Amino acid sequence: MSEEWGALPRSRAAWLCALALALALGAVAWLWLGRSARRRRRRLQQVGVVSQLFLYPVKSCRGLILTESECTKRGLSSSGLRDRHWMVIKKDGHMVSARQEPRLVLISVAFEKDHLTLNAAEMKELHLPIRVCKTNSIYNCRVLGHDIQGRDCGDEVADWITTFLKSTEPYRLVHFEDSMQMRTSKEEYPAYDCDDQVAYPDLSPILLFSEASLEDLNGRLEKKVKVQNFRPNIVVTSCGAFEEDTWDEILIGNLEMKRALACPRCILTTVDPDTGIITRKEPLDTLKSYRLCDPSEKHIFKAAPLFGQFFGILKTGSLKVGDPVYKMLY
Template sequence: MSGARGAAALSLRAARPLWLWGAAVAAVLGALLGAWRWAGGRSRAGKRRGRLQRVGTVLSLSVYPVKSCRGVAVRKAEVTPMGLRSGELRDRFWLVTKEDGHMVTARQEPRLVLISVSSENGHMILEAPDMKPLSVPVKLPRKNPVRNCRVFGVDIQGRDCGDEVAQWITAFLNSEPYRLVHFEPSMLPRKSKDMINLFRTTDEVAYPDCSPVLIISEASLEDLNTRLEKKVKIENFRPNILVTDCSAFEEDTWEEIFIGNVELRGTVCCGRCILTTVNPDTGVMDRKEPLETLKSYRLCDPSEKHLYKSSPLFGRYFAVDKTGTIQVGDPVYRMVQQ
C-alpha cells in the first residue's frame, strides 16, 4: 500500500507543473483573444487600426438623474448614445425649470445639490433636509402637459411631473414657483453641436450642458487639492466616470478610449463655471474656490479662447461611438495610432 501511495504522490507532483502550465497558457490565450476581438472588431468596422494602451481604471460611476441634484453612485451602468443609464434613472433626464420653461440649476439655486435621488418600483424618490421623501412616477400620465423649455439657449421639451413635486421643490428652495420636467425618448434631443461646434451632428443630449459623458481622473483632483487651503470633493465637478491609475490631466489627451465593450471619443475639455464653488454637503456657494485657483493654472491655450473664453479647464467631455456596459474596476484603454 505504501508503495502505491508513493507512486500516486509522485504522479500528482509530476502532473502539478503541467496543470499550472495549462492555466498559464489559458490566461495568455484569453488575453490574446480579447486583444484580437478589439482589433478585429475595429478592422471589420473599417476604422483605422492601432494598438491599445491601458491608461487607467474606472474608480467610480455616477448618474445625475435631475440636473444639479445629487448624483447616484452605481457599480455598473449602461452607456447609451445620450449618456449613462442605471435601471430607470438616466443621466440628466429630469430638469427643474421656471414656470416659463427656462432651466434652473445650482448656479441660481445652490441648495439643489442637497436633493438626493433614488429609484424604486417605477418611481424616482426625492429626499432633502427637513422634507418628507417624495415619489414621482418615471412614466408620467399622458394627461400631464408637455412644456417647452430652454437649456443654454436651445429649445427642448419635457413632460411636466405634476403639481405635487413642483410644490415640494419650491418649498425646499423657498423660491418662486418651479416645475420639474422629464425628457421622454419620443422627444427631440438637443444637438451638442449647437453648443460647441467640435461635436458631430450625431451627438445628442437631453439636459446635460453639452455632452453625454464627462470624465475626470482622480489624479487631477489630487493635483488641485494640493493647491487649495480647503480641499474640494469630486462632487464639486460632477463627472460620470472617475478614473484612477493615471497622471493628473492625462484625460485631456485621450481621443479614443475603450471601457468594457464601450467606445468613447474625446471632444473638448470642460470649461468650469461658478457651480464648482457650491459646497456639495451644505449647498452654500463660495463664488471663489476652487474656481480662482483653477484659473491660476488651468486656462486654455490662447488659440482656443474662442471655445473656452476665460473658463478654466477641468475634465474632458466624450461622445459615444459604441454603446454597451461599463462597471467599476474596468480597465480604460486608449487607441494609439501605429
C-alpha cells in the same frame, strides 16, 4: 425592327440600374471593410482604471453612485433611469440649475419599483412615478439658450421642490421623453468634435476626469474640494494628473468613446455639495491660475478654466468600476 430598337433602352436602363446598385453595395462594403481593418489594426494601451461611476437623474441634484452601468448614445443608464432626464424649470420654461439655486445639490434621488424617491432635510420623502402621466402638460424649455421640451411631473413634486428651495417663484419639474427632440451638442458648441445629442446635460453625454487631476487641484487649495463639485460621470484612477486631456479615443468594457471637448468650468464648481452654499470663488479662482486654455483656443473657452473632458459615444456598451481604461492607438 422598331420593337428591337424600343427594347434596347429598357435593357440598357436595367443594366445601368444594376450597375448603380452594385457600385453602391461595393461602396458600403468598402467602408465596412475599411472600418473593420482599422479596428483590427488598432492597439490598446491601458491608461487607467475606472474608480467611480455617477448618474444624475435630476439635473443639479445629487447623483447615484453606481458600480456598473449601461451607456447609451445619451449617456449612462441604470435600472431604467437615464442621466439628466429630469430638470427643474421656472414657469416660463427656463432651466433652474445649482447655478441659480445651489440648494438643489442637497436633494437626494433614489430609485425603487418604477419610482424616483426625493429626499431633503426637513422634507417628507416624496415618491415620483418614472412614467409621467401623458395628459400632463408639455413645456417648451430653455437650456443654456437652446430649446427643448419636457413633460410636467405634477403639482405635488413642484410644490415640494419650491418649498425646499424656499423660493418665492413657483418651480416645476419636467421629464424628457423618447419622442421629444434632443439637443445637438455640435449645434450648441461648434468646437464639440462628435455628433452627440443630449436631453438636459449642459453639453455632452459623458464627463470624465481622473483622481490624479483632482489631487493636483487639491494640493493647491486651502480647503479641499470633492469629486461632487465637478459632477462627473466617470472617474479614473491609476494615471497621472490631466492625462485624460490626451486620450483621443478610449475603450472601457465594450464602450468606445471619443474625446469631444475639454470641459470649461463655471461657478457651479463653487457650490459646496454638503451645504449647498455657493462662494463663486474656489476652486474656480485656483483653476484659473493654471488651467486656462491655449491662447489659440480663447475664442472657444474665453476665460473659463478647463477641468475634465467631454466624451462622445462611438459605440454603446456597458462598463463597471474596476474596468481597465484603454487608449486606442492606430
